[in-house]
Amino acid sequence: MATLGVNIDHVATIRQARRTVEPDPVWAAALAELGGADAITVHLREDRRHIQDRDLEVLRQTVQVRLNLEAAIAPAMIEIACRVRPDQVTLVPERREEITTEGGLDVVAQKTATAAAVRRLQEAGIVVSLFIDPAAPQIDAAVDLGVEAVELHTGCYANATSDRERHEQLVELSRAAAMVRQARLTLNAGHGLTYRNVVPVARLEGMGELNIGHSIVARAVLVGLTQAVREMRALLT
Ligand code: PXP
Numbered sequence: 001m002a003t004l005g006v007n008i009d010h011v012a013t014i015r016q017a018r019r020t021v022e023p024d025p026v027w028a029a030a031l032a033e034l035g036g037a038d039a040i041t042v043h044l045r046e047d048r049r050h051i052q053d054r055d056l057e058v059l060r061q062t063v064q065v066r067l068n069l070e071a072a073i074a075p076a077m078i079e080i081a082c083r084v085r086p087d088q089v090t091l092v093p094e095r096r097e098e099i100t101t102e103g104g105l106d107v108v109a110q111k112t113a114t115a116a117a118v119r120r121l122q123e124a125g126i127v128v129s130l131f132i133d134p135a136a137p138q139i140d141a142a143v144d145l146g147v148e149a150v151e152l153h154t155g156c157y158a159n160a161t162s163d164r165e166r167h168e169q170l171v172e173l174s175r176a177a178a179m180v181r182q183a184r185l186t187l188n189a190g191h192g193l194t195y196r197n198v199v200p201v202a203r204l205e206g207m208g209e210l211n212i213g214h215s216i217v218a219r220a221v222l223v224g225l226t227q228a229v230r231e232m233r234a235l236l237t
Helices: 010-015 025-034 053-062 075-084 111-123 134-145 155-159 163-182 198-200 216-234
Strands: 005-008 039-045 064-073 088-091 126-131 149-153 188-192 209-212
Touching: 005 064, 005 188, 005 216, 010 025, 010 039, 010 216, 025 039, 025 053, 039 053, 039 209, 053 075, 053 163, 064 075, 075 111, 088 111, 111 126, 111 134, 126 134, 126 188, 134 163, 149 163, 155 163, 163 188, 163 198, 198 209, 209 216
Parallel strands: 005 039, 005 209, 039 064, 064 088, 088 126, 126 149, 149 188, 188 209
Antiparallel strands: none
């Protein structure tokens, strides 16, 4: 059975739209835990567009399940991670102009810089996962670096526009998953997973944690809206 890491970045995105104090991702993490989250995931981006340094620090003190920090391999981010000490750091690619993470980390092309980040984090006692495309060269490179886990990028599977394409992408994920299992690394996956497409990925043999953000926060807005309106309406009567 796969476990669930709930990515709460979008809660901070709503807060940052007004630079106010609500909704607080720290509260969201507590509610996600109450709902059964096995881990809380946040991405502290270099441009701080959603999660802030304060959020990460308070989450470190309050989250009772595993705290997974997504971060770029930039030395400044690695230093923050080593100071705050999340349970796991997932190294991700980052471009300022992107709306969300696009594709996996190119470990093959950035092996030296990735190796330095991995070493520094492992020396600090932090479990390291690499967010990579489900491609053999990337998995081989991750194995070479001695990380504990990889998170397979499920974006191409999620973006498939036909059943056939979706099936082909699932086969790619399944092949990649087999390689990860064979190398005895922890197998995680994420990006673009929804209530409609998650089950086949969760059922891949040996699947560990699925990191899911957008779809859960999007649903939370809708399932919570009626109650929120009812409460405001009651104040006006
Ligand atoms: N995994 C990684 C490495 C990510 O960067 C993200 C998005 O921040 C996710 C999982 C979650 O993706 P989504 O928000 O599409 O569920």
